[in-house]
Amino acid sequence: MAQFKELYDAILVGDAKKAHAATLAAIDAGTDPMTLIGEAMVPAMDEVGRLFEQEEYFVPELLLAGRAMKSAMQLLRPLMVTSGTKLSVKVVIGTVKGDLHDIGKNIVASMLEGSGFDVIDLGTDVSPEKFVSAVAEQEPQVVCMSALLTVTMPAMKTTINALESAGLRTRVKVLVGGAPVTVHYAREIGADGYSENANGAVGLVRTLLA
Amino acid sequence: MSEAKMSERTVRSYSELAIGSQEELLYGICPHPLNCGLGLTVGGGQVFPEVNFTLPPMNMTEETWAEATEHYEQMAEQILRRAAALAVPGIVLEFELLPPMTERPEWGAELTALLKRHLKAYHEKYGLAGALRVTPTDIRDQNKPPLMRTGGPWERLHRSLDLCAEAGADILSIESIGGKEVHDQALMYGDFEGIVFALGVLAPRDMAWLWAEIGEICQRHPGVVAGGDSACGFANTAMQLAHQKMLPEVLAAVVRAMSAVRSLAAFEQGAVGPSKDCAYEGPVIKAITGYPISMEGKSASCAHFSPLGNIAAAMCDLWSNESVQNVRLLSGNAPEVFTELLAYDCRLMNTAARAGGALQMRNWMTASDEWLSPQAAVLSPVATIRIATAIVGADTAYHRVIAAGRAAVEILKDGVERQKLRLARKEQQWLTRIDDALTDSPEDEAALIENMEAQYGSVYDKASYGL
Numbered sequence: 283m284a285q286f287k288e289l290y291d292a293i294l295v296g297d298a299k300k301a302h303a304a305t306l307a308a309i310d311a312g313t314d315p316m317t318l319i320g321e322a323m324v325p326a327m328d329e330v331g332r333l334f335e336q337e338e339y340f341v342p343e344l345l346l347a348g349r350a351m352k353s354a355m356q357l358l359r360p361l362m363v364t365s366g367t368k369l370s371v372k373v374v375i376g377t378v379k380g381d382l383h384d385i386g387k388n389i390v391a392s393m394l395e396g397s398g399f400d401v402i403d404l405g406t407d408v409s410p411e412k413f414v415s416a417v418a419e420q421e422p423q424v425v426c427m428s429a430l431l432t433v434t435m436p437a438m439k440t441t442i443n444a445l446e447s448a449g450l451r452t453r454v455k456v457l458v459g460g461a462p463v464t465v466h467y468a469r470e471i472g473a474d475g476y477s478e479n480a481n482g483a484v485g486l487v488r489t490l491l492a
Numbered sequence: 493m494s495e496a497k498m499s500e501r502t503v504r505s506y507s508e509l510a511i512g513s514q515e516e517l518l519y520g521i522c523p524h525p526l527n528c529g530l531g532l533t534v535g536g537g538q539v540f541p542e543v544n545f546t547l548p549p550m551n552m553t554e555e556t557w558a559e560a561t562e563h564y565e566q567m568a569e570q571i572l573r574r575a576a577a578l579a580v581p582g583i584v585l586e587f588e589l590l591p592p593m594t595e596r597p598e599w600g601a602e603l604t605a606l607l608k609r610h611l612k613a614y615h616e617k618y619g620l621a622g623a624l625r626v627t628p629t630d631i632r633d634q635n636k637p638p639l640m641r642t643g644g645p646w647e648r649l650h651r652s653l654d655l656c657a658e659a660g661a662d663i664l665s666i667e668s669i670g671g672k673e674v675h676d677q678a679l680m681y682g683d684f685e686g687i688v689f690a691l692g693v694l695a696p697r698d699m700a701w702l703w704a705e706i707g708e709i710c711q712r713h714p715g716v717v718a719g720g721d722s723a724c725g726f727a728n729t730a731m732q733l734a735h736q737k738m739l740p741e742v743l744a745a746v747v748r749a750m751s752a753v754r755s756l757a758a759f760e761q762g763a764v765g766p767s768k769d770c771a772y773e774g775p776v777i778k779a780i781t782g783y784p785i786s787m788e789g790k791s792a793s794c795a796h797f798s799p800l801g802n803i804a805a806a807m808c809d810l811w812s813n814e815s816v817q818n819v820r821l822l823s824g825n826a827p828e829v830f831t832e833l834l835a836y837d838c839r840l841m842n843t844a845a846r847a848g849g850a851l852q853m854r855n856w857m858t859a860s861d862e863w864l865s866p867q868a869a870v871l872s873p874v875a876t877i878r879i880a881t882a883i884v885g886a887d888t889a890y891h892r893v894i895a896a897g898r899a900a901v902e903i904l905k906d907g908v909e910r911q912k913l914r915l916a917r918k919e920q921q922w923l924t925r926i927d928d929a930l931t932d933s934p935e936d937e938a939a940l941i942e943n944m945e946a947q948y949g950s951v952y953d954k955a956s957y958g959l
Contacts, residue, residue, distance in 0.1 A: 340918070341733065385729055388677075406633075431591075433546075433549065
């Protein structure tokens with residue numbers, strides 16, 4: 283990792299410009315993208331996650347690191363496509379129908395993106411039909427749903443039912459979260475996972491796909 | 493305070509405090525008490541419970557509408573029966589519409605009429621003074637970027653406010669969201685300049701426009717008053733993220749102080765209180781305007797946690813539970829349970845006041861929490877006067893936000909220096925960072941608007957803010 287320390291440090295402190303420059307330099311030096319990802323970027327994001335868990339980092343540090351990671355990934359992605367390297371896991375995320383609250387959902391989306399996932403954010407007030415269309419068209423491996431209101435929580439179940447009716451439920455892992463949602467409720471509606479915070483959601487996605 | 497007539501409305505401008513001394517900043521009393529509803533005077537010497545209640549988890553559709561109205565019938569009846577049983581001298585019911593009830597304004601109006609019917613019945617039978625606060629959901633953020641002054645969501649929101657006023661609301665309120673589209677993003681990335689832009693440029697513009705509209709609706713419905721707003725979508729978001737260790741407490745505290753500027757804009761446009769319960773910036777508003785405020789603290793733990801349980805009550809005129817679902821507990825349903833909690837909280841405060849002990853009681857409630865967290869530290873009566881003084885000492889919303897932020901930083905630094913407030917190392921670092929950002933802030937808002945264009949130009953709709 284020592285040779286990629288500049289990139290590692292840039293991601294750790296959330297400096298997107300330095301991360302971009304260090305990645306460019308590594309590409310020019312002929313470094314394999316997967317080596318760069320495996321030896322600098324993923325370890326840096328793991329350390330960022332650890333610092334957050336240890337309450338040394340707040341969300342802004344976490345998201346700035348994610349932004350730096352993303353700026354590096356933007357340079358690597360075309361090279362990976364050319365070489366036929368498999369791209370990252372795709373996640374569809376949205377706040378359920380009838381609910382306009384999105385800050386928690388946005389934090390989860392940003393953290394997933396920063397952790398290397400390909401995130402498709404459907405926004406707020408997302409109908410079950412829209413989730414179904416996104417799964418059919420985008421073929422994600424994971425669907426994340428958020429709700430802040432007790433009266434919109436049932437839309438999570440409705441969405442899962444819609445995925446089942448469309449024959450798409452077995453294709454995706456479904457995660458739910460939001461202030462009134464509980465692990466019990468997640469089980470009751472047939473979700474695959476629940477997290478009470480954004481960092482936990484990233485870990486959960488990784489665990490479910492392992 | 494100076495006043496200027498714009499059309500039929502009064503636009504106020506605050507350059508001095510209505511309550512200039514922290515010893516006079518007490519609970520239950522204010523320079524401009526509000527007579528409203530069914531014989532209720534808020535801020536005239538007593539604190540009253542403001543009970544807020546909502547549905548349990550359920551779908552909100554035409555098929556479930558009858559079930560929803562049954563819940564509201566039950567909640568209103570049980571809340572008022574508890575209030576009567578405990579000889580509460582007055583009560584405010586707050587009906588916060590859920591998004592579907594604002595989207596379909598007739599639904600919100602139907603429930604408004606239902607609740608008012610219950611209040612009237614208890615007023616007639618038991619002499620219970622009361623008022624109904626109605627708070628439609630601000631649904632204007634459905635487009636990207638949100639359109640605040642035009643389009644279907646605004647038209648439905650306006651109709652909802654209008655129909656609820658017609659159906660029996662006594663106090664109209666809203667938790668408005670102008671500027672939130674930028675603030676959310678800036679908050680998440682710790683971009684202090686973006687936060688200032690949202691709170692000092694965008695939000696006050698939307699507040700001025702929106703509250704002028706609400707003022708006009710109230711004028712068309714005699715007896716309905718424009719209550720006040722809340723920086724819920726701004727400062728409470730920061731508070732909750734800080735509670736979850738996702739944001740620094742010091743940032744949430746400074747955001748709270750700065751958010752008072754946008755909430756003040758409602759009063760500049762004619763609001764007369766009581767401001768919203770979740771507006772923890774309320775004491776600053778009370779000090780500046782002299783109008784009554786609603787607050788929430790320990791008895792709102794049914795809705796959310798906070799480090800402000802007692803101190804939040806120190807200067808309140810209404811004392812609220814924020815929101816509670818209609819679910820069964822051992823003693824009864826939760827809205828009735830929380831009515832009892834609030835009733836006893838208020839009874840103790842009022843008993844102390846009648847015995848001449850309001851200042852002592854206030855000081856105890858303050859001392860209980862003041863140094864528990866940075867967010868409590870900016871909420872003491874002394875801190876309130878410092879922040880309010882800083883705000884009225886500046887002449888534009890932008891400069892007021894900077895002044896409020898500086899005052900909050902100084903309050904926190906003083907607390908640390910006096911070894912009253914303990915901050916973790918990373919919180920200290922953030923406080924220094926915020927202090928530096930305030931020092932480096934642009935001279936005027938024009939420079940700030942230009943600075944923000946690259947990062948946030950596509951996030952907000954300029955026409956929605958008159959820019």
